[in-house]
Amino acid sequence: MxxxxxxxxxxxxxxxxxxxxxETYPEALVFGEDVALPNGPFGATKGLREMFGxxxxxxxxxxxxxxxxxxxxxxxxxxxIIEIMYGDFIAVAMDQIVNQVANTRYxxxxxxxxxxxxRTQQGNSPGACAQHSQSLEAWxxxxxxxxxxxxxxxxxxxxxxxxxxxxxxxxMIMEHRLLYPDAAQVALxxxxxxxxxxxxxxxxxxxxxxxxxxxxxxxxxxxxxxADRGVSVEVIDLRWLSxxxxxxxxxxxxxxxxLVVAHEANLTGGFGAEVAARVADECFWDLDAPIGRxxxxxxxxxxxxxxxxxxxxxxxxxxxxxxxxxxxxxR
Amino acid sequence: xxxxxEEDYRALxxxxxxxxxxxxxxxxxEIPGSIHLCDGQEAIPVGACRALEARDAVTVTYRGxxxxxxRGLSLVDLFAELMGRDSHLNGGRAGSPxxxxxxxxxLGENSIVAGGMxxxxxxxxxxxxxxSGSVSIVSVGDGALNQGAAHEALNFAAVFALPLVLVVENNxxxxxxxxxxxxxxxxxxxxxxxxxxxxxxxxxxxxxVVEAAVRDAVARARSGGGPSMxxxxxxxxxxxxxxxxxxxxxxxxxxxxREREPLxxxxxxxxxxxxxxxxxxxxxxxxxxxxxxxxxxxARAIPYPAPESAREHMYA
Numbered sequence: 001m002x003x004x005x006x007x008x009x010x011x012x013x014x015x016x017x018x019x020x021x022x023e024t025y026p027e028a029l030v031f032g033e034d035v036a037l038p039n040g041p042f043g044a045t046k047g048l049r050e051m052f053g054x055x056x057x058x059x060x061x062x063x064x065x066x067x068x069x070x071x072x073x074x075x076x077x078x079x080x081i082i083e084i085m086y087g088d089f090i091a092v093a094m095d096q097i098v099n100q101v102a103n104t105r106y107x108x109x110x111x112x113x114x115x116x117x118x119r120t121q122q123g124n125s126p127g128a129c130a131q132h133s134q135s136l137e138a139w140x141x142x143x144x145x146x147x148x149x150x151x152x153x154x155x156x157x158x159x160x161x162x163x164x165x166x167x168x169x170x171x172m173i174m175e176h177r178l179l180y181p182d183a184a185q186v187a188l189x190x191x192x193x194x195x196x197x198x199x200x201x202x203x204x205x206x207x208x209x210x211x212x213x214x215x216x217x218x219x220x221x222x223x224x225x226x227a228d229r230g231v232s233v234e235v236i237d238l239r240w241l242s243x244x245x246x247x248x249x250x251x252x253x254x255x256x257x258x259l260v261v262a263h264e265a266n267l268t269g270g271f272g273a274e275v276a277a278r279v280a281d282e283c284f285w286d287l288d289a290p291i292g293r294x295x296x297x298x299x300x301x302x303x304x305x306x307x308x309x310x311x312x313x314x315x316x317x318x319x320x321x322x323x324x325x326x327x328x329x330x331r
Numbered sequence: 332x333x334x335x336x337e338e339d340y341r342a343l344x345x346x347x348x349x350x351x352x353x354x355x356x357x358x359x360x361e362i363p364g365s366i367h368l369c370d371g372q373e374a375i376p377v378g379a380c381r382a383l384e385a386r387d388a389v390t391v392t393y394r395g396x397x398x399x400x401x402r403g404l405s406l407v408d409l410f411a412e413l414m415g416r417d418s419h420l421n422g423g424r425a426g427s428p429x430x431x432x433x434x435x436x437x438l439g440e441n442s443i444v445a446g447g448m449x450x451x452x453x454x455x456x457x458x459x460x461x462x463s464g465s466v467s468i469v470s471v472g473d474g475a476l477n478q479g480a481a482h483e484a485l486n487f488a489a490v491f492a493l494p495l496v497l498v499v500e501n502n503x504x505x506x507x508x509x510x511x512x513x514x515x516x517x518x519x520x521x522x523x524x525x526x527x528x529x530x531x532x533x534x535x536x537x538x539x540v541v542e543a544a545v546r547d548a549v550a551r552a553r554s555g556g557g558p559s560m561x562x563x564x565x566x567x568x569x570x571x572x573x574x575x576x577x578x579x580x581x582x583x584x585x586x587x588x589r590e591r592e593p594l595x596x597x598x599x600x601x602x603x604x605x606x607x608x609x610x611x612x613x614x615x616x617x618x619x620x621x622x623x624x625x626x627x628x629x630a631r632a633i634p635y636p637a638p639e640s641a642r643e644h645m646y647a
């Protein structure tokens with residue numbers, strides 16, 4: 001049987017994964033703020049209410065109740081897929097995620113399982129305020145019991161969301177709304193991948209850039225610029241922060257001898273610090289240069305695009321940090 | 332009547348004896364950490380669980396030992412779990428305030444006072460979609476109604492007419508602060524109409540009254556009538572937690588509460604009937620004490636969990 005392939009925008013890929021889930025799992029439920037009749041604030045759930053009826057429904061603006069209801073329903077045999085409209089709004093539901101959801105399996109020794117998927121979108125877009133701009137993935141990667149994925153392209157938006165939904169573990173899928181218009185060919189009928197796995201998205205020999213979400217595209221742009229200067233950059237899209245697929249990172253650093261981690265979140269306590277620490281721990285003797293880090297400075301995100309331009313990292317910051325560690329290299 | 336009385340008394344006394352034994356085990360160092368006991372509040376779980384079926388879901392708080400016993404969890408496993416042993420319950424991973432039991436539809440205790448309410452709403456949501464006809468009951472304390480999750484959960488359940496029963500065990504202390512200092516209403520059930528759901532205030536120290544109120548609420552929920560709130564007034568005979576000296580309570584308050592607590596009531600009615608009735612309750616006490624002691628002994632025989640198992644069961 002030929003595989004169905006479609007040209008989909010990122011947001012359409014998210015929508016297609018929902019449709020797949022509701023068709024595949026009679027126990028799947030989709031709910032969140034404005035997801036049913038209004039079709040989702042970004043269109044992720046467009047048309048689902050019409051197709052699947054009561055299994056897709058709008059909720060009150062109650063993030064704790066949305067997450068907690070998903071947990072209770074998951075413990076009692078449902079497979080909820082919920083949307084938290086902005087990553088920033090997850091703060092309202094932190095007790096439910098950290099104290100309730102993440103504890104469910106471990107504390108009961110697997111007596112309970114919580115097969116639920118929490119989707120959100122995060123990051124900055126021009127003009128977005130400080131409560132609509134943060135990149136909070138490190139909070140969840142720091143919480144054992146959760147799986148955390150950040151798709152950087154339409155194919156992953158489809159595949160990683162399907163992996164999350166199929167998994168019996170609670171999984172956070174954190175999208176980036178600036179990527180929503182990006183389009184690519186997406187295979188719709190392939191096998192569902194298990195959760196996890198990074199991807200080398202550009203091979204190179206001089207420096208390894210480990211990145212995820214929107215910064216994958218920015219790092220690829222930086223690699224183009226650096227190639228013009230004779231620098232060969234390998235870019236690894238980490239895709240999942242939990243589980244962390246570290247072996248390909250170690251193998252790459254072994255070959256290049258240099259590491260830069262790049263994320264949109266601010267630097268201190270960002271997940272890049274964990275990647276840097278792991279490389280320092282396990283790959284120390286492979287390193288020919290200090291580890292470079294790209295991230296937002298430790299400030300709040302201002303609303304004015306003029307200020308955002310100096311706070312939110314982009315390709316230029318990657319070029320700058322790669323160039324700096326190359327200059328500091330001992331070979 | 333007499334058989335009923337002894338049955339009621341036994342159901343309450345086993346919880347009381349369990350809680351009192353927990354306190355001595357804690358004193359002896361056999362139970363680690365803080366424990367939160369329900370002495371005085373036993374009639375609420377006993378009455379409520381009589382109105383439930385096996386298919387129903389039960390979610391409670393850290394003051395949940397009584398609910399576990401009333402729901403039929405094993406005393407041996409409960410003692411062992413509290414002792415940090417490899418119990419069949421949660422293998423010592425949950426301890427006193429956070430254990431759960433899938434086979435009893437016991438979604439668990441919770442250390443976050445209203446933290447279990449959204450989860451209970453989720454169990455009710457599952458019931459609305461799976462055709463099981465099950466009802467989700469959640470017990471919290473008076474103080475929990477001041478936490479945001481309580482508001483979100485109640486409105487969510489009300490909007491979708493989910494089969495949820497909320498039991499608020501009002502022991503008049505929000506942990507260690509009088510609830511009357513923390514709300515501006517006389518009765519907590521006054522909040523129910525704000526969600527468009529029925530709310531009643533009942534005597535939580537009377538098993539039959541609790542059972543009748545929960546039966547009403549469960550019937551309403553099961554037949555699609557949506558959630559409701561039962562405020563069950565009671566009094567705590569002990570502190571918020573095991574080390575609580577209760578200096579904040581007016582002198583004489585606990586002694587006076589002992590006149591109204593459920594076991595005393597049944598003893599009084601037996602005394603009114605005569606020495607034979609009292610003797611039958613004494614016999615129940617002896618039987619309960621023996622049951623508790625043998626459960627403690629059996630729990631002591633359960634080994635501690637293997638240290639190397641601490642990393643297991645993180646993910647599917």
